[in-house]
Amino acid sequence: MSASVAWIMIAPVKALALESLDEVELSEGGPVGDRRFFLVDETGRLVNNKGLGILQQVRPVYDDESHTLELLLPGGESVSGRVSLGDAIDTAFWGITLPARLVVGPWSEALSALTGKPLRLVDAGRPAVDRGRGGAASLISTASLAVLAEELGVDEVDGRRFRMQFGIDGVPAHAEDDWLRRRVRLGEAIVVPIGHVGRCAVTTQNPDTGRPDLDTLKALARYRDVLETTEPLPFGVHATVARPGLVRVGDSVELLSEPGSAQFAEPGS
Secondary structure: OOOEEEEEEEOOEOOOOOEEEOEEEEEOOEEOOOOOEEEEOOOOEEEOOOOOHHHHHOEEEEEOOOOEEEEEOOOOOEEEEEOEEEEEEEEEEOOEEEEEEEEEOOHHHHHHHHHOOOOEEEEOOOOOOOOHHHHOEEEEEHHHHHHHHHHHOOOOOOHHHHOOOEEEEOOOOOHHHHHOOOEEEEOOEEEEEEEEEEOOHHHHEOOOOOOEOOOHHHHHHHHOOOOOOOOOOEEEEEEEEEEOEEEEOOOEEEEEOOOOOEEOOOOOO
């Protein structure tokens, strides 16, 4: 059994619902269309869905060719229009200053009314990932999710909780921990994992409702906190993109341990 891409998920608007794709162009900055838009408060500080889980109930649909954005709200209403950009703004984005542009249109008002918080939608003009280009791609194995489900005593754990871009089938649980600083081929692209993804309370939220319903952090602390990792409560890895390219669901995944490539062996072999 060879390793393959199990899923591809992006968030056209950071913190809102994820979009599942059959294929994506993986650029040096990340999957094209991922996290192009994000939300800030009245001071320009990044807003995520921690404490605002209802944002996960909003499904964004963005068409890059027509520059139109539609937000499907929990009550069944939709807010849509052509995106136009307003004033430049320096946003406070996880400890760095990230230049962006305010998005002119009905979306900020709709999201502010939904959450009861003054929110502004901004356009980064490129994927606004949490760790810069070091977090351009994120990977988690489906076997890791299965082990976490066992720890939690549930049948399965929805991978959307962890908002990872690429799920990987056909490798042992937490095999991705051993990929740091090694080249990994995903379809036509090559990535280099450089760190573990530490987890926060967002992962406790049900991705459909945004309400906390699984104590993922307690489970990770119980069986993952003893590891030597780059971030606490690790689950999955983040990577730079060494070679951009098209990635499709079902594409093979190869570990390039030296010049040339070596297919993953069958788990347990």
